[in-house]
Amino acid sequence: MDKKTPLILITNDDGISAPGIRTLISVMTQLGDVVVVAPDKPQSAMGHAITINSTLYLNKISKNGDAVTEYSCSGTPVDCVKLAVNEILKRKPDLCVSGINHGSNSSINVIYSGTMSAAMEAGIEGIPAIGFSLSDYNWDADFEPTKPFIKQIAAQVLEQGLPDGVLLNVNFPKLKQDEIKGIKIARQAKAMWQERFDKRQTPHGKDYYWLTGEFVNQDHGQDTDEWALANGYISVVPVQFDLTAHHAIQQLNTWNWNE
Amino acid sequence: MDKKTPLILITNDDGISAPGIRTLISVMTQLGDVVVVAPDKPQSAMGHAITINSTLYLNKISKNGDAVTEYSCSGTPVDCVKLAVNEILKRKPDLCVSGINHGSNSSINVIYSGTMSAAMEAGIEGIPAIGFSLSDYNWDADFEPTKPFIKQIAAQVLEQGLPDGVLLNVNFPKLKQDEIKGIKIARQAKAMWQERFDKRQTPHGKDYYWLTGEFVNQDHGQDTDEWALANGYISVVPVQFDLTAHHAIQQLNTWNWNE
Secondary structure, eight states: OOOOOOEEEEEOSSOTTOHHHHHHHHHHTTTSEEEEEEESSOOTTOTTOOOOSSOBOEEEOSOTTOSSEEEEESSOHHHHHHHIIIIIOSSOOSEEEEEEEESOOOTTHHHHOHHHHHHHHHHHTTOOEEEEEESOOOTTOOOGGGHHHHHHHHHHHHHHOOOTTEEEEEEEOSOOGGGOOEEEEOBOOOEEEEEEEEEEEOTTSOEEEEEEEEEEEOOOOTTBHHHHHHTTEEEEEEEESOOBOHHHHHHHHTSOOOO | OOOOOOEEEEEOSSOTTOHHHHHHHHHHTTTSEEEEEEESSOOTTOTTOOOOSSOBOEEEOSOTTOSSEEEEESSOHHHHHHHIIIIIOSSOOSEEEEEEEESOOOTTHHHHOHHHHHHHHHHHTTOOEEEEEESOOOTTOOOGGGHHHHHHHHHHHHHHOOOTTEEEEEEEOSOOGGGOOEEEEOBOOOEEEEEEEEEEEOTTSOEEEEEEEEEEEOOOOTTBHHHHHHTTEEEEEEEESOOBOHHHHHHHHTSOOOO
16 A cells, blocks of 8 residues: 555634634644645535635635645635645545534534535545534534544544545534543434524514524434434444435336326 | 315525526416515525524515415525424425526535525425426526426325425426426436636736536436436436435444444
């Protein structure tokens, strides 16, 4: 095997100055050459949005000679990956890691998450990719306990690669390092957000809304990411971007489509 | 079975005044009571973005007594569905249809599409949902040929429902009605966008980028949505929001995770 130093692309959705991405950078510099391309402002809940109707800016943040090359980008997390791959990196990276997200991206949150969309975009481009999230929304969250696990998971993906069309969604419980029981490979729990809109009025008398909501886990399986997190484990869900419900094709073929 | 009139929610990502959604409204009024909640401006390529860090506005566009109730919303397509279900509709709709999108959402485009994300959001909320798209980006595209097929597909979903956790991604080829060969149930083709960034300079000398690209279909299967569309068929892909790559779980369990 080629012993060249791995090239690792790092992005996130909380913005380039978030503590979570700083932790991720500190771990990844132990594993390879690191290039960071991350949004210049928070882009949470952007899903897989891309910027097609406005311009994109890249700003080089790091100075020549810095150990890590860093760019901020005016676009979404997915834009960051596309720009990195096409405009910044001289070769396809060996790994793309996204996060560490401030807040969980387990279960259905994978759909809304900018962190996971960036990892998915890398996966679509054929790059082994991992999204990391910590179940703690605080800006001052303690990311220290995640470090050895992130290093182990990333090192393993660098060594073994990932199955074709698959990326990893890794979520950490909010626990101290010695309280973490280990890693569980899991499936996405069946859960959803029960929305509640907070309806208010502007000072000028116009109604407006804030989206709020409560996370509802309807899934009692012990093989889910939610179960793993609630029981002290780190959840690792293999995620795919082939959204075809293959099991439903046969059933739909029994319908009367062409009469 | 209850013979009450079906309640149908309509949304899109091209904005409430797009010809595509107008066509969809004209068909759906033949099948039930229609409520429209759609973005007040184009929101293409928004993926599954939601608005959590800014306010949301709803504007009732229709007048009392109008056949169709219409609201425009300041948010994303997913916001529209959430607001409709939680703030506007008195009961859960029997069907949510999104589109007709101006441009294809076949293959990997399902990931980037605001049209499909709105349908997916409805699916997550337990509402039978269909996204419709026409392979023609023109504002003046001819939607007439899609009408009888849309009516047939929507009527069938209203009658039979959809499998749990499944929505439909329906794409129309750009063909006259008598050129359309029929409907094919298909899987999402393995394809991607080969990006090319158009790098320009502002009048003030600062670099900026436009995202452009070319769609590359790497999939030669005859059971894909791309094959169906290229061969004169309407493609119907059952889509799921459980992104777990179930086939990869066993393989990942052979890795050495907890040493």
